[in-house]
Amino acid sequence: MTTNDDNIVKIAKALSDKTRLKILGEIAKKKSITCSEAEKIAGLSQPTVSHHLKILTEAGLLNTVKDGRFLIITVNKKALDEFSGLISTSISK
Amino acid sequence: MTTNDDNIVKIAKALSDKTRLKILGEIAKKKSITCSEAEKIAGLSQPTVSHHLKILTEAGLLNTVKDGRFLIITVNKKALDEFSGLISTSISK
Numbered sequence: 001m002t003t004n005d006d007n008i009v010k011i012a013k014a015l016s017d018k019t020r021l022k023i024l025g026e027i028a029k030k031k032s033i034t035c036s037e038a039e040k041i042a043g044l045s046q047p048t049v050s051h052h053l054k055i056l057t058e059a060g061l062l063n064t065v066k067d068g069r070f071l072i073i074t075v076n077k078k079a080l081d082e083f084s085g086l087i088s089t090s091i092s093k
Numbered sequence: 094m095t096t097n098d099d100n101i102v103k104i105a106k107a108l109s110d111k112t113r114l115k116i117l118g119e120i121a122k123k124k125s126i127t128c129s130e131a132e133k134i135a136g137l138s139q140p141t142v143s144h145h146l147k148i149l150t151e152a153g154l155l156n157t158v159k160d161g162r163f164l165i166i167t168v169n170k171k172a173l174d175e176f177s178g179l180i181s182t183s184i185s186k
């Protein structure tokens with residue numbers, strides 16, 4: 001068991017849910033959103049969005065920066081690229 | 094919900110388990126294995142290996158070909174590469 005495998009498992013779990021893919025896609029499309037905008041993502045309740053944002057953030061797939069009294073959320077595309085690299089490394093090791 | 098997202102979810106679920114990553118890594122290292130060799134992968138019982146091989150195969154991550162009375166299993170590296178592409182497409186759409 002390597003740290004690479006731990007990271008793959010964490011990110012793969014975060015990506016293995018349609019709602020989270022939808023949230024990631026929406027944030028990427030808008031480039032960045034605030035927390036309150038995230039709560040308005042089509043057809044989802046605030047607790048549902050919060051739950052999924054937490055999982056995506058813990059997997060390193062979202063960046064959150066404070067801008068005054070707003071939290072700005074962006075997709076961490078570098079982490080997604082690195083995930084692809086981790087898979088190749090792990091499977092080909 | 095797109096077919097792309099369905100595929101991402103299926104493959105991400107298959108990759109979100111340490112044991113399955115271990116099995117994939119072992120098969121890739123040996124290039125190909127038979128079903129009975131797969132059952133000998135370090136420290137795993139035959140039913141456990143069978144269960145994980147089924148999930149990996151259903152996600153399209155393993156190729157299985159019949160060679161006489163043996164089933165030969167290989168890693169579908171093309172599917173892994175396509176998975177990375179699907180993520181980029183889905184998140185950037």
